Amino acid sequence: MTDANLKSDGRTGPPQTNDLMPGERTAISASAFVPKLAAIRIADDTPTDDLLETVIRTLQEEGSIVAGFIQRQGRQDQSGHAEMLLEEIPGGRQFCISQPLGKEARGCRLDPQAIADIAGPFLEAIESRPDLLVINRFGKGEAEGQGFRRVLEKAFILGIPVLTSVKDAYVDAWEAFAGDCAVSLPATLENALQWSRTAVRSETAVRTAGS
Numbered sequence: 001m002t003d004a005n006l007k008s009d010g011r012t013g014p015p016q017t018n019d020l021m022p023g024e025r026t027a028i029s030a031s032a033f034v035p036k037l038a039a040i041r042i043a044d045d046t047p048t049d050d051l052l053e054t055v056i057r058t059l060q061e062e063g064s065i066v067a068g069f070i071q072r073q074g075r076q077d078q079s080g081h082a083e084m085l086l087e088e089i090p091g092g093r094q095f096c097i098s099q100p101l102g103k104e105a106r107g108c109r110l111d112p113q114a115i116a117d118i119a120g121p122f123l124e125a126i127e128s129r130p131d132l133l134v135i136n137r138f139g140k141g142e143a144e145g146q147g148f149r150r151v152l153e154k155a156f157i158l159g160i161p162v163l164t165s166v167k168d169a170y171v172d173a174w175e176a177f178a179g180d181c182a183v184s185l186p187a188t189l190e191n192a193l194q195w196s197r198t199a200v201r202s203e204t205a206v207r208t209a210g211s
Contacts, residue, residue: 034202036156037182038195039138039174040165046187048165052134055163055192056089059132064200066090067126068134069118069148084110086118089134115141119148126155129207131200135164143173156181159206161199163192 042048049070056066072085072094084098095118099111126133133155141147155162165187166174174182185191 034161034199035181035183036159036199036203037152037162037178038164038185038192038199039178039182040163040185040187040192041171042165042167042187048187049136051187051189051192052136052163052165054189055196056134058193059196059200060090062197064131066132066134067128067130068132069136070134071136086136110139110141112141112146115147119151122148122151123154126151126158126160129158129160131161131204132196133160133162135162138164138166138174138177139170142177143170149177152177159203161196161203163196 040048040051049072052070056068056070059066066089068089069086070089072087073082076082083096085094086097087094095114097111097114097118099114133151135148135152138152139147142149142152152162152164183195185195
């Protein structure tokens with residue numbers, strides 16, 4: 001986390017307009033009427049990956065370029081639990097992000113290093129500026145400044161709309177991170193599609209005007 005991403009009250013999050021170079025400030029100001037970040041609010045036991053996948057496939061069919069990750073379940077590991085996988089969009093490559101802890105273990109199975117190994121190279125990949133970035137979850141890692149946090153920050157600076165989901169337990173961390181740059185969405189396909197289409201159209205207009 002860089003000092004440029006540190007807010008005046010000590011919180012971290014997307015750079016504010018005053019922190020940016022003039023060219024970046026102009027692009028963000030021109031599209032400020034559409035929040036660049038959106039999080040689907042979910043209860044702790046509510047799956048959203050099917051919803052996110054439908055949004056992705058729909059926008060792809062409409063001609064938009066979508067990048068990011070959705071979560072899948074893999075085969076059972078040696079502890080008897082299903083592997084947690086991230087599937088890259090586009091391309092379909094799958095990465096295991098869980099670690100076997102033993103059948104009686106009650107700790108978090110998420111492997112932070114596996115997430116870091118995926119997020120690092122992906123920072124360069126989004127330089128291509130897809131129309132929409134989908135990250136399956138803003139969770140514990142992101143709340144603590146890890147996971148895909150830097151990816152979310154870079155996407156914001158590049159003007160890429162971001163759709164994610166957040167559980168109740170991490171709503172406060174999400175709001176501290178995103179501030180006024182985000183909108184919360186109910187877990188419905190209609191709302192997720194409406195925001196995604198509007199955000200993509202808005203950013204496309206900004207890029208066209210700046211070209």
